Amino acid sequence: MRGLIAAALVWLMPGMAGAVTCADVTFDGAGFTLCEVDLTREDLRLFLRDDAGEILGQFGAVDSSLGPGERLGFAINGGMYHEDRAPVGLYIEDGVQEHGLVTSAGPGNFGLLPNGVFCIQAGRAQVIESRAYAADPPACRHATQSGPMLVIDGALHPRFLADSTSLNIRNGVGVDTTGTRAYFAISNDMVNFHQFGRFFRDYLGVANALYLDGRVSRLYAPDHGRNDFGFWLGPILGTVIDAGGGGG
Template sequence: MLRLAALFAVLLPQVAAANTCDTVRFENTSFTTCEVSAGEDLRLFHSGPSGPLGSFSAVNDLLAAEGKTLGFAMNAGMYHPDRAPVGLFIDQGRTESDIVTAEGPGNFGLLPNGVFCIGKRFSVVESRTFAARPPACTFATQSGPMLVMDGALHPRLIPDSDSTYIRNGVGVSADGRRAVFAISNDRVNFHRFARFFRDVLGLRDALYFDGKISRLYAPAIRRNDLGFAMGPMVGTVVKKD
């Protein structure tokens, strides 16, 4: 399936943003990364007054009431046909969708999967560990599979797999003070994507968000990927000029 985001990317005027986005090459594959520090206003988004938001522009419309806008954003987890989150979703401390710990079909069910938690710091936690000892999360989204766990790659990732897509995910630093969001600009398999987080970004825990529909909004680098309506999204919130 072609990545519509790549076909319909919109170039935006370059603007300043609190987070830093950059493009990195690894093994002949291009990746764009956006780094966020603890203390920045990083949020998850899913629904507004009329239901699922579905797009970066809808999030910006919602934030306009606060006099704010997105600094950067990307899709942040898998979703059902009605765009409801698959697995855990916590929005401003409220659990909107419960955690799923059973093995199942598809990438989400390729255990171990995990949860990205936004609290005073950031964490990526294996789902069953999260369920047994839930940390305090203002926002959280579950996805899968895990890419990197305490420095080890997910055991079922295949080095020479020919299953390649545009993919995106998040990794966190050991001290929880940094979260780095990455999207491949070229088709990549899981194994290379996981090694990018571990070997290039130096992150010991990383979680896969999705593929095929992966998209990035980053006005600081004049990028706005368009495509199908999304489910959960993650992004920084900054003051609107």
């Protein structure tokens, strides 16, 4: 299935090999926007604060914060945050840790264990269950903790119910078996956790996937005609590309 999806995404956006590719797809009666990032060719980063320490919070602010000759290519909200928009759990940006890992259960979706960490390394990424991360922390250039895990080693989160009436717009991330391709999905219809988890497991075929957030879910994909406005965000995941249009 992953190979068919990759082929479809490339076909939808000819001449952009190596760029982030997005497509609208349907699974189990619900619409999703799916974006694929080739980590061997794209510079995927986390963003939180500007040089003055103020939280960026918007895709436009991230774009404006980049260096000369750089622009934001793709972005999505990158994990849960407190009212002051500081990260709830582990947050590492460019090798510097701002907030530590949280492994205890707690209220809300973040505390619905198991939760997990999205870890970006050189040319690859991982989705790791938080306690597994704590037991053997990898070296992450960027990392964000969120929850719950959607898929854990090929199984749906044990608390998900197929008939749950808790419906929301949701976004999350999964990684292929090689770790070189990250799949970001945002639902265009309200779905429950069970359906969203099955999208990653059954449609994308990924073994591990992580929920990023619900009602604040937003996507910046200008090549796909998306630039979502709305809530101010905390962590933001995005690719940095050459202002001339090349990949990172």
